[in-house]
Amino acid sequence: MSDHGFRDFYYHGGAFNNIDHDQQSYGGETDHMYRVSSSSIDPSYMSFTDCLHSTSMDYGSLEKAFGLSPTSSEVFSSVEGGNRTMMKQHVGADELGGNTGEVTATLNSSVSSSSSEAGCEEDSDKSKKDGQPKGSDDGGESSKKGNKAKMKGEKKQREPRFAFVTKSEVDQLEDGYRWRKYGQKAVKNSPYPRSYYRCTTQKCTVKKRVERSFQDPSTVITTYEGQHNHPLPTTLRGSAAGLFPPSMLTPSPLGRPSFPHELLMQMPNYHHQMNNQAPAGSMFVENFSPFHQYVHQHQVPDYGLLQDMVPSTFLKHEP
DNA sequence: CGCATTTGACCTGCGC
DNA sequence: GCGCAGGTCAAATGCG
Numbered sequence: 001m002s003d004h005g006f007r008d009f010y011y012h013g014g015a016f017n018n019i020d021h022d023q024q025s026y027g028g029e030t031d032h033m034y035r036v037s038s039s040s041i042d043p044s045y046m047s048f049t050d051c052l053h054s055t056s057m058d059y060g061s062l063e064k065a066f067g068l069s070p071t072s073s074e075v076f077s078s079v080e081g082g083n084r085t086m087m088k089q090h091v092g093a094d095e096l097g098g099n100t101g102e103v104t105a106t107l108n109s110s111v112s113s114s115s116s117e118a119g120c121e122e123d124s125d126k127s128k129k130d131g132q133p134k135g136s137d138d139g140g141e142s143s144k145k146g147n148k149a150k151m152k153g154e155k156k157q158r159e160p161r162f163a164f165v166t167k168s169e170v171d172q173l174e175d176g177y178r179w180r181k182y183g184q185k186a187v188k189n190s191p192y193p194r195s196y197y198r199c200t201t202q203k204c205t206v207k208k209r210v211e212r213s214f215q216d217p218s219t220v221i222t223t224y225e226g227q228h229n230h231p232l233p234t235t236l237r238g239s240a241a242g243l244f245p246p247s248m249l250t251p252s253p254l255g256r257p258s259f260p261h262e263l264l265m266q267m268p269n270y271h272h273q274m275n276n277q278a279p280a281g282s283m284f285v286e287n288f289s290p291f292h293q294y295v296h297q298h299q300v301p302d303y304g305l306l307q308d309m310v311p312s313t314f315l316k317h318e319p
Numbered sequence: 320c321g322c323a324t325t326t327g328a329c330c331t332g333c334g335c
Numbered sequence: 336g337c338g339c340a341g342g343t344c345a346a347a348t349g350c351g
Contacts, residue, residue: 182343183342183343185342185343186340188339188341194341
């Protein structure tokens with residue numbers, strides 16, 4: 001899924017001047033991909049995080065919104081699901097204090113399990129066990145594997161996923177949450193393994209996968225799945241806790257986005273869809289289409305997109 | 320000692 | 336049905 005035609009659109013002066021919406025169909029599925037991009041941040045000067053903090057609020061917003069504080073110069077984001085949409089955007093250096101960064105968003109909803117295309121990425125069946133923290137629920141399951149089998153027949157509901165492609169030397173991006181690695185697998189056609197992490201907070205089922213792009217070893221693909229149902233740990237080492245304003249540390253989807261998915265929750269219709277428990281398959285389709293419309297409707301929004309994704313307090317409002 | 324990581328085995332879905 | 340690939344489990348191990 002990494003490279004389904006991204007298209008660029010640019011962001012200058014605090015507003016999205018050129019938003020490119022690409023909608024493609026893959027085997028019956030509609031893909032929406034968004035990509036926000038910009039050139040490169042000079043890592044030699046500062047980390048991505050530093051850059052975000054020291055130079056531009058907009059960037060800081062992005063970073064906070066995306067929950068990333070990596071040493072990356074480029075950040076792409078994507079939501080996986082059945083439909084993917086990509087939109088690219090260029091962040092002008094002027095807005096970044098001389099630095100630019102790249103953020104790509106891929107929206108893709110997992111349509112039922114039938115979608116094979118995205119399917120490879122989709123977890124086929126995690127819900128059965130992962131859905132719940134293992135130690136807490138299973139109670140007396142006898143054999144670990146035996147349990148899995150029982151859930152057969154039920155289609156597990158796939159959680160929305162949000163992937164980021166970041167330029168980073170470190171695999172694990174500091175996003176403020178504590179993760180526990182529970183597996184690692186070699187990826188086909190890639191010399192780099194994929195690591196699986198789970199949020200260590202009890203009852204939080206959020207997971208993330210981290211893998212390095214074999215095409216560009218300097219980039220790390222981080223895929224988040226699920227939504228945190230808790231605040232950011234206060235003990236985290238990194239910046240996140242300190243970086244994120246309290247309002248962004250709230251777990252509530254209705255609050256500020258403290259997790260990539262929550263960004264989506266800020267998008268029009270997302271709540272609506274979620275609240276109506278729309279089928280996973282259509283969730284994003286309907287979600288992101290409106291999203292595009294929204295973007296387009298705000299043709300020259302001052303941050304149109306961002307504003308909706310991040311707290312306005314983090315966005316620079318220009319007259 | 321508690322927690323995180325490693326790692327091989329196992330399970331599931333999918334394509335052939 | 337078989338093999339492959341992705342994903343997960345959990346025992347073993349490491350670390351602070």
